[in-house]
Structures are given as C-alpha cells and as structure tokens.
Amino acid sequence: MKILITNDDGISSPGLFAAKQAMESRGEVAVIAPDRNCSAIGRGITIGRSLRVVETAFPDGSSGFAVDGTPVDCVRLAALGFLQWHPDIVISGINLGPNLGDDITYSGTVAAAFEGVMLGIPAIAISIEGGDSYNFEPVARFTAGIAGMIRQNHLPGVILLNINSPNLPAAELQGAEVTRLGKRIYRDQLVEEPAADGDGGGRSYTIYGDDPSYHEEDGTDFHALNQRKISVTPIHFALTNLTGMEIIRNWDLDRLAREA
Numbered sequence: 336m337k338i339l340i341t342n343d344d345g346i347s348s349p350g351l352f353a354a355k356q357a358m359e360s361r362g363e364v365a366v367i368a369p370d371r372n373c374s375a376i377g378r379g380i381t382i383g384r385s386l387r388v389v390e391t392a393f394p395d396g397s398s399g400f401a402v403d404g405t406p407v408d409c410v411r412l413a414a415l416g417f418l419q420w421h422p423d424i425v426i427s428g429i430n431l432g433p434n435l436g437d438d439i440t441y442s443g444t445v446a447a448a449f450e451g452v453m454l455g456i457p458a459i460a461i462s463i464e465g466g467d468s469y470n471f472e473p474v475a476r477f478t479a480g481i482a483g484m485i486r487q488n489h490l491p492g493v494i495l496l497n498i499n500s501p502n503l504p505a506a507e508l509q510g511a512e513v514t515r516l517g518k519r520i521y522r523d524q525l526v527e528e529p530a531a532d533g534d535g536g537g538r539s540y541t542i543y544g545d546d547p548s549y550h551e552e553d554g555t556d557f558h559a560l561n562q563r564k565i566s567v568t569p570i571h572f573a574l575t576n577l578t579g580m581e582i583i584r585n586w587d588l589d590r591l592a593r594e595a
C-alpha cells in the first residue's frame with residue numbers, strides 16, 4: 336500500500352510523526368505537510384504564487400516534504416505527480432485536538448482527507464483530544480488497522496473516515512464506535528479590545544473565546560468520546576438540499592427569470 340501522510344498542524348507536529356510511524360507497518364509512506372500550523376484553514380488553497388517545497392528531516396532519520404501552502408495543496412501536489420507513485424490512501428493527522436460535529440468544515444485536517452476523496456483516493460482524518468501530553472499510539476495503531484480494512488473490503492465508492500480518539504492510554508479506552516456527526520453549541524462572544532496607541536485606527540475584536548459545548552446525543556461522535564471510545568464517522572460531501580429543490584421548483588423560477 337502506498338500511503339500519503341499530511342496534516343494541518345505542520346510538519347513538525349508530533350502527531351504527524353506518530354501517524355507516520357504507525358503507517359510504516361502497512362506499506363510505503365511519504366509525508367507532505369504544511370511548513371507551519373494551518374489549523375482551521377478548511378479547504379483553502381494557495382493561488383497566485385508558486386509553492387515552495389523543502390525536504391525536512393524527521394527524528395528517525397527519514398525525511399518528508401514541507402510546503403509553504405495549505406493541507407489541501409499538499410494532497411494536490413502528491414496527486415499531480417510530485418511523488419514517484421500515486422497514493423492508495425491519504426492519512427491526515429494526528430491532529431492535536433478533536434474535529435467533531437459541525438467543526439469539521441473548519442478543519443484543515445479533515446479538508447486534506449476530503450481532498451483525497453475528491454481525487455478518488457480513500458482517506459482518513461485522525462484527531463485526538465487535547466492535553467498536556469498525548470497518547471498517540473492507540474489511535475495510530477487503530478488507524479493502521481482501519482487502513483487495512485479499507486484495502487481489503489470493497490466499499491461502495493471512495494470513503495472518508497473521520498476518526499477521533501480520547502487522549503487516553505490503551506488500557507483506559509473503551510473500544511470504538513461508528514458514529515454520526517453531533518451538533519456543536521458555540522459560545523463565541525464579540526469582545527472589543529481596548530484601543531492601543533499607534534494601532535492605525537479601526538477597532539479590534541476577539542470573537543472566538545470559550546471552548547464550545549455540544550448536544551449530548553447517543554450515536555454521535557461527541558457521545559462516543561464522552562464514553563472513552565474512539566469515534567469513526569464516514570463522511571460524504573452531498574451538500575445539495577433535495578427537499579429544498581422540491582419546494583423551490585414550485586416557485587415558478589422561469590417567470591421570475593423572464594420578469595427580471
């Protein structure tokens with residue numbers, strides 16, 4: 336199996352290195368990742384300039400490629416032939432911090448995996464809950480096993496799996512569960528910052544503050560983590576609202592267009 340590994344925390348993230356080490360048991364691994372932290376960049380791409388790629392050493396003496404672009408740029412580089420081979424799977428992570436529920440559309444980690452799927456390559460996004468230190472090994476090994484399952488089983492279409500793990504030693508994990516995305520409760524507040532001398536006018540605001548909460552519902556990714564389980568959510572990208580299509584078809588759009 337040919338495995339492309341990327342992330343959004345940047346090439347020096349210990350989560351990326353943990354994913355690389357675990358996936359090496361499954362095949363040939365290449366790492367192409369942003370040269371800095373790109374968290375919350377979503378599906379952003381770099382336009383209007385070239386991308387700079389620098390070969391970078393890892394602690395085990397191997398190397399990967401650091402790119403001054405986004406996580407999606409990294410996957411695109413690989414798929415367009417930067418590597419000597421075409422990836423069979425894209426692994427994005429391990430992200431330091433969870434990517435759950437509504438948050439996944441902000442996530443560069445999930446966006447990189449999604450880009451794999453857009454390009455016809457199965458992909459896994461891996462995230463772990465935050466902490467002072469990280470227990471990467473259980474979810475890294477679990478993901479290597481999942482990659483093997485994707486390889487062996489004939490799934491309908493190209494799949495994206497969003498994996499989130501509690502930050503716990505293996506002995507304290509309570510297994511794994513297939514989940515759906517839960518609902519966030521955001522608690523952001525608009526806070527105007529005091530004006531500073533020489534700030535050149537304008538006003539400054541903080542809008543992202545308290546950690547968001549979530550609706551506690553069985554079967555969701557939030558609930559699985561709360562139960563100390565690894566959460567696995569299959570994701571697709573069908574954004575069209577089919578019910579909305581049926582309703583709006585009755586609005587006589589042709590007449591509105593003629594009268595416009």
Ligand SMILES: [Mn+2]
Nearest residue numbers: 343344374430
């Ligand atoms: Mn991140």
